[in-house]
Amino acid sequence: MSKTKRVASVLLVSAVLSSTITACSSSNPKDPLSGQSTQKDGATTSTTYPIQTDKKLSYWAEIPSTLVGVKPNFAEVPFVQEWQKQTGVKLNFSSPVANQAKEGLNVMLASGDLPDLIEYNWMQFPGGPEKAINDGYILKLNDLIDKYAPNLKKYLKEHPEVDKMVKTDSGSYYGFPFLRGDDFLRVYQGPVIRQDWLDELGLQAPTTIDEWHDVLKAFKEKKGATAPLSFQSLPRAFEQIYNGAFIGAFGIHRLFYLDNNQVKFGPAQPEYKQFMATFRQWYQEGLLDKNIASTDGKNIDANLASGATGATVGNAGGGIGKWMPLLTVKNPKANLVGVQYPVLKKGDTPKFGQKDYPYSFQGMVAISAGSQNAELAVRMLDYGYSEQGHMLFNFGTPGVSYNLDNGYPKYTDILFKNPDKLAPSQAFSLYTKANYFGPFVQDKRYIEQYYTIPQQKDAVTVWQKTDADKYTLPPITATPEESTELAKIMTDINTLVDEMTLKIILGSDSVDNFDKYMEKMKGLKLERALQIQQAALERYNKR
Structure with missing residues (x-):
């Protein structure tokens, strides 16, 4: 060529959007990797280190x-x-x-x-x-x-x-x-909240969307939080909830996901309209960070340290492990904990959550x-x-x-x-x-020590309780021709979804226009994208 x-x-x-989150995991010390061999194993030649x-x-x-x-x-x-x-x-x-x-x-x-x-x-x-x-x-x-x-x-x-x-x-x-x-x-990220604020206000850790609304409202009105819920939105708006936080409560994912072995695209489902309507309401009530569309890591650090934010989405290591010292230096009683991924119905197991392969x-x-x-x-x-x-x-x-x-x-x-x-x-x-x-x-022994405070280990235990394994797409690959076509389609579709999501949640467009956006999405060949992903899934299952 x-x-x-x-x-x-x-x-x-450009490439198809894929979830990327900095991860912390390990190899099982009971299943050690092979050492260096001094003999040939079939056609494989051993190497003596250091190489001359x-x-x-x-x-x-x-x-x-x-x-x-x-x-x-x-x-x-x-x-x-x-x-x-x-x-x-x-x-x-x-x-x-x-x-x-x-x-x-x-x-x-x-x-x-x-x-x-x-x-x-x-x-x-x-x-x-x-x-x-x-x-x-x-x-x-x-x-x-x-x-x-x-x-x-x-x-x-x-x-x-x-x-x-x-x-x-x-x-x-x-x-x-x-x-x-x-x-x-494989799990290292999820919703995080100020437990000391919950204790002070006599509130339980929220599990449902309705409970989250009440807690965030209390944070605003009784703790003076100006950005009760905030999370990182770079490099793409709302990216840090792509793994299932909040949006997963409505039974969908921001990206492609599995449903009875069928590939679906979350923003094309009617439940996405419910998600946007909810976040639009929260934004209008001042429960979401007013800068939620462009918030970066430094903003989150500052908001948590100042008491502007009482809940976010973050990692156990680089999140809770970083934020706790920022909070306790000013308030020794401050306490950040991981909480369950939100659901709609009390007692339900979250459908989605961060869990890498x-x-x-x-x-x-x-x-x-x-x-x-x-x-x-x-x-x-x-x-x-x-x-x-x-x-x-x-x-x-x-x-x-x-x-x-x-x-x-x-x-x-x-x-x-x-x-x-x-x-x-x-x-x-x-x-x-x-x-x-x-x-x-x-190696697991790395993470056993990297998590130095109980809140980190407890958070991972809580975040693990999802059905993500059932609904997360495996690492499928399309053919070269399909991948090029898919990348072009999804670049256009994701641009449309980002535009729709921002306009509706921030209030510059009506949630009633969701159906119009869906028509535009169909015109951008969404069905073809779904066909490509479904074919890739079927080939993966045959590997």
Whole structure:
């Protein structure tokens, strides 16, 4: 394929919206990863680390948000330095502008000058990962993994349900995946509320939409909260409820979801009108943040710290773990807790809620098709799935970020009482990969220590109580042709949905115009999008 055609392919369409939330999960310590082999396993060749080589690999990846402002580039991150030392492979890093990974990738692909390794969510590539292979951007890795990645190969063989997720319908492996090895830690996000305010007002934790309305009204009238409920709305408006918070109470999802093995699109359902009508009422009553359409993480931090906000949606680690110190420094009695995803009928189990699959689309490291060092790249990346690499990615360097205590890797004070006054999330990202993404399997023992206060662990227990497994789409992939068509359709549809949602909730359009928007949505080929997703689901089920 010519460079001109490749450029057009990349720039013509944007990716299908996919939920991405920073995750915290783990590998089960009772199911250890394989160590380094010193023998050949069939056609697979073992690797002895550190590798003796003078070659250097170029590596493109987005810098974690927790390192922005802490280190200017990956070269100065202790984990990265140790990774190179243990593998014996020097890495030359480059990164896109923060929060602009997709745009940065498009520019890089258009230039034709690609690094050896590209860490990206390849499910967001226009046309999907299979098209990225077919267009000559990244390699199909089946033979390379079979020959030079014994650790990853062994893990996938022992976990067929994961193996099914990390390849395309045609069976192509396209990268080295970030995996969650423990079911418990697939959940890390949900509704959060000021328990101390509830106690002071004599209120119970809300479970239904009606109870939420009454609680938020009390927060406004009796606690002086100017933004009783607020949550992050970037990069897309209302994005932080896409996992099911509040909108899930109406039995729908903001994205595609499953209903009796049929793919549906939430905003096209009549229940979406109910959701918008409810939030419109809350907005008019001053129960929602007046800036809800553009609120970012810094706004949430400030609102919670000042007492403007009493409820939000956040993570256990980077949310509750960050906000509790902000609150208790001013008010030692302040208490943030996780609460159940809202429902309409008291006693019902929430239909939706955040729960990721063991395979995360984020952090998938592909090898560019033009790399002259593909074998070396595979051997280096396979280190993350070895026993020694598993320890490095999850716990860092022994004697520095952890020590073994009766065989248990216990983190040191450099992470929780950092001498440079870094927050634990920042320190973890300096010395490990455990609280971010990358080519490895996260370990449960990481999260057991990362959650340092009871409110975090209790929140996860509460947020787990949903039926999300029944209704969440698995990591399906459309064909390259279908993916390109789907991306174009969904770009138009999501633009329409965002416009409709903002206008109706913020009051510039009537909720009675919902049917008109539905007609527009049909004209944008929604039915074709549903057909593509349904076909992809059926192919996935046959993998």
